[in-house]
Amino acid sequence: MKLLAVTARSATFSTGYGSAYFAPMPFNVKLNGELVREREEHNVFSLFSLMPDTEYELDTGGSKLKFKTESETLFLNVKDFGAAGDGVRNDAPSFSAAIACAEEGSTVYVPAGDYLLTPVFLKSGITLWLDGGARLLGEIDRTEYPVLPGICGEGDARRNFGTWQGEEANCFASVLTAINCKNIAIIGEGTVDGNALSSDWYQNHRVMRIAWRPRGLFFNRCSGVLVQGITVRDTPSWNVHPYFCKNVKLYNLGLYNVPSMPTTDGIDPDCCENVDIAGVNISVGDDCIAIKSGTLELARRYKTPCKNITVTDCLMESGHGGVVFGSESSGGIENVLVERCLFRGTERGFRIKTRRGRGRVGEISGVTFRNIVMNDVVTPFVINMYYNMGDQTGHTEYVWTTEKLPVDELTPIVGDFEFCDMVCTGVCCCAGAFYGLPEEPIKRIKLKNVSFSYNKNCAPSFPDMKEKNSTVKNGGLYFQFTDRVELENVAFCGADGEEIVCEGVGSVQRR
Template sequence: MKITLVRSLARSAMFELSNNTCYRAPAPYTVLLDGAEVLQGDTNVFSLFSLEPDRAYELAVTIGGETETLRFTTAKESFFVDASRYGLVADGETDNTAQLQAALSTCPAGGTVYVPAGTYRTQSLFLQSNTTLYLEKGCTLLGGTDRKKYPILPGVLPCCDEKTEHYLATWEGNPLDSFAALINIINAENVAITGEGTIDANAQNGDWYQNPKKKNIAWRPRLFFTSNAKDVVLHGVLVCNSYSWTIHPTYSENVDILNIRIRNSSHSPNTDGIDPEGCKNVNIIGNHVHVGDDCIALKSGKLFMGMKLHIPCENVVIRNCCLSRGHGGLVIGSEMSGGVKNVVVTQCLMDHTDRGLRVKTRRGRGKYAIIDGLVFRNVIMDGVFTPFVINMFYFCDPDGRSDYVQTHEALPVDEMTPKLGSLEMENITATDAQYAGCWFSGLPEQPIDRVSMRNVNISFAENAKPGQAAMMCGADASCKVGIHAENVRKIELHNVKITGYEGECLQLTNVGSFEED
């Protein structure tokens, strides 16, 4: 066993056990800090809080009779800013927005804004560079329910040269006026949010879920939003009851989302868990996500943003996460007109999500809408209806069911045509599947380049019920389909076992090269 320090902040730190298990540790363990027991755990990732800045510690983890030690030092801190000194009222009713914002805005560089235990009602807050927000255990930032008290972020900011534009707020991949998030990091760098507290958007007690696809003054806010940010850490906290997408970093670099918990009602509309959009160098490690839509969705804007900026979402690591009950475990798209590349998913547990790995795109996403370099390794799926879906006929948007999007006749490859490159799946176990084991649908004019599966075991539930594996026209309800593949240049199956299927295991149409052993 080896212990790795993933991230050390001034008052908290996160660690990871190095092994091959998915999310859960091989056995329960005990953690000692400087000789004193501080926690007992059973997951591969754990965190420590209430540490002292700029101090050396010795960590010891005992698991299965073996003990491993690690020395680490917390980061320095210039100033400690107790937000309660700014006049906070912890009754859950009084509006604390101005007081919290004052603490955040006056914190000197390198300082920590500390919010003690209590429930603090607030609207949108904006963090500045080189600061940390620490939420103490028992602290809750509770979102206000009146949308008129939330500021509106413009989708487009014009430049004085009357040519250049800056894109700020987004809604489902387009630059559209939206309410500011509860927590915002915009044009800032070296910012951290950490602690054992809670950020509760409280959306269920407002009107955010009424006519959710209709603009009401502005589009719905996110719970956590970044734009043009760099070196951002979100660590440890519980976030819940989001207005729409929960964690939404956009066009930012070096974003670490570490050991947080996300809880949204399974009935809440479009409350995705973690949606990096057009971001570079993203680490999503040790998180437990339970939401009403996709658990993790990688995006890069719709056609306008993709063609204008062509900034991909790239260099993403997703590891030791538990993804529960959402529509998809890891989803790519459908707003991915800037492309998605170099994504590695390992040691994740997907628990009763509708789909496991879900790639969704369509004609009209554009020539920069390229997905390539996806590696999906060491993953367990339990009760996932369809473990693998790659769908290039996704019927989203007002024209999603049009002949242009849905025809299976080859159309000319042009600047509107998306492309799927190499996708590798290895060491996957999926039990109690229902609709299909794999559903791969490429475009006839632009087939999926290559799908490689190695050491994959898929079994179906005995009482499986039919359903639509892929959201596309013509894909009627199916049940216990082994592998459905159309328009794929190359499929490689090495030690792939599918049990409990009905009918022909392999349903292949226009597959150029097929290897199986």
């Protein structure tokens, strides 16, 4: 048993079980001898309504753990500041008043109710507690939202507040927004509801109208961020977006968007360092988790990779991809561990989206997946260095050609990857497609103790989004322009045709 996070009013724990997302058997949870939860099913779980500065002993039947909650300076209820909680009146001024009055170490409490909000800005050193039944509803009129400028000032006074898809750009502030904050927490069993289905956010979604769409939660250049327990749903774009942040913890969240809603990713760590994602359930309209580091212009300016990212004990369901890298990845992505996760019904499991033009300021490398279960994932593994979506440059011959071009500052680098102890059932398209560039091959792919079984009742489909593509059904592993392939105890049950197909591969070891 491990304590992942503790506040004055909450705590998150990891059982340490080796299973993916769900515990092997349900267990009861006691605090100081009192039963507080029956038949807990998850490897990672959180408890709320704890008392500040109090010692507890956690008992799950199999193990015990002593811990102490943090102290609390003030406890402020937004209702005392005039919040109506009726879903009609704008309660943002009341929330802002409570936050302004909160001293460092304070908790701002939101009881059950529907709170209509225009964006609320957090500040350092406070905890926002959304109790069960509390629902924050985003205002549906975009003209009521403040705009975060992409660029303000010049020289040493130049600042970046807004962003959109890897660039410094004007965007609307989000329902909950934090800029340059330290040691902040959003906790509880309440919901942040972007209310996007009741608005026009998805109409002409590729066109900027006043500013680009807000997220559900947006953190810009913050450090010491904890988001624990809450649900974030129906957001105008991404659910949770940490941007140039450090030391971020995202635990036991529920992130949901309608599958047909565009660019509604779950979690997008963007140019961040030390991000821990655990016990999160994601079902969205785009990628479940998309790790990013900006387009080339942003990468050249800030030279900030996204690094030290862990994703453990998560459930990823509806989504274009489970854990995705890019497509805005020019700053590099380094040192990523994905462990004990369950993927169910995503179009792809692991996926890299990049192409010529993303550049070589940084590389994507040092990625490990282990102890993973993928059920009914169309294509479990994809590395695509010919990704054609986004702006029109993705459809040019420069991007799609498999002729060897000169290596220059626009050539992306894709490095080293390991996939171990994985079970993939219900594969439809193919087990994996790894498309490197002839001038810059993928450096190394290792699969160890990985099995694939197939869904025979599906239709042929494309492994990924690229020009000059062909549909596949029940295919094996395809490697194109890869320096080194290592396969150990990789098994196929029901693949059509060759299990391993290589083109332009330096070396293949299979045992």
